[in-house]
Amino acid sequence: MMFAVxxxxxFISMVLVLVRLFGGPTLYDRVxxxxxxxxxxxxxxxxxGFLNERPDFLDIALLYALINFVGTIAILKxxxxxxxxxxxxxxxxxxTGL
Amino acid sequence: xxxxxxxxxxxxxxxxxxxxxAFYVQFHGDYSPxxxxxxxxxxxxxFIAYGVVFGLDAVQKVLPAxxxxxxxxxxxxxxxxxxxxxxxxxxxxxxxxxxxxxxPSHGQHWGILAxxxxxxxxxxxxxxxxxxxxxxxxxxxxxxxx
Numbered sequence: 001m002m003f004a005v006x007x008x009x010x011f012i013s014m015v016l017v018l019v020r021l022f023g024g025p026t027l028y029d030r031v032x033x034x035x036x037x038x039x040x041x042x043x044x045x046x047x048x049g050f051l052n053e054r055p056d057f058l059d060i061a062l063l064y065a066l067i068n069f070v071g072t073i074a075i076l077k078x079x080x081x082x083x084x085x086x087x088x089x090x091x092x093x094x095x096t097g098l
Numbered sequence: 099x100x101x102x103x104x105x106x107x108x109x110x111x112x113x114x115x116x117x118x119x120a121f122y123v124q125f126h127g128d129y130s131p132x133x134x135x136x137x138x139x140x141x142x143x144x145f146i147a148y149g150v151v152f153g154l155d156a157v158q159k160v161l162p163a164x165x166x167x168x169x170x171x172x173x174x175x176x177x178x179x180x181x182x183x184x185x186x187x188x189x190x191x192x193x194x195x196x197x198x199x200x201x202p203s204h205g206q207h208w209g210i211l212a213x214x215x216x217x218x219x220x221x222x223x224x225x226x227x228x229x230x231x232x233x234x235x236x237x238x239x240x241x242x243x244x
Contacts, residue, residue: 056130056131057131059123059130059131059132060131062119063119063123063136063140066112066116066119066140066143067143069112069147070143070146070147070150073105073109073147073150073151074146074150077150
């Protein structure tokens, strides 16, 4: 019962985050929405695992948290430097003056 | 990414943990969710995170592109050699019972372990290759657009 209430609350929160994702005026709103949607997905998987009495799902939740972290960094780096490999010379000059 | 101190420290700490988790998913995949493909992707994520934060040159010092290409082929070799070995032992291709004729379930355990190892190595190689291919691209979009 407790897990059912928690999962419904998480679902409503995910819908609200999706609203921000599609209606966000700036890029950073969208990135933040994607990131918190990933966090809600981690919680959702965890609660779903306990609801189905399969705590193995926690492994998947942990993995999802890792991928979410790396994915957000990659997206932010791409939009800041326009390159996910290395710092572009123009951006380096802006930041460090070298 | 020179100025992002927190990001650099967190990534440095996290890379080892991600690789450890990849090995857990690889070798515990028989009993819990996971397997070769997932473990390969997690292993690749460690290198991709390192490359995103520290730059392509730094990650290619650890894992040069030619090594990655060889890894992608090595995994397929491990997979197919498992089948060929069981063929030479007088069983069908990829019949894992060949590895322990008196206990077929033990043989299946070892066979699946070897095959999953091959899958994991190949997926690591291919995922890191895709990242290298994207990351070494020269960007065409200028900063004014952003």
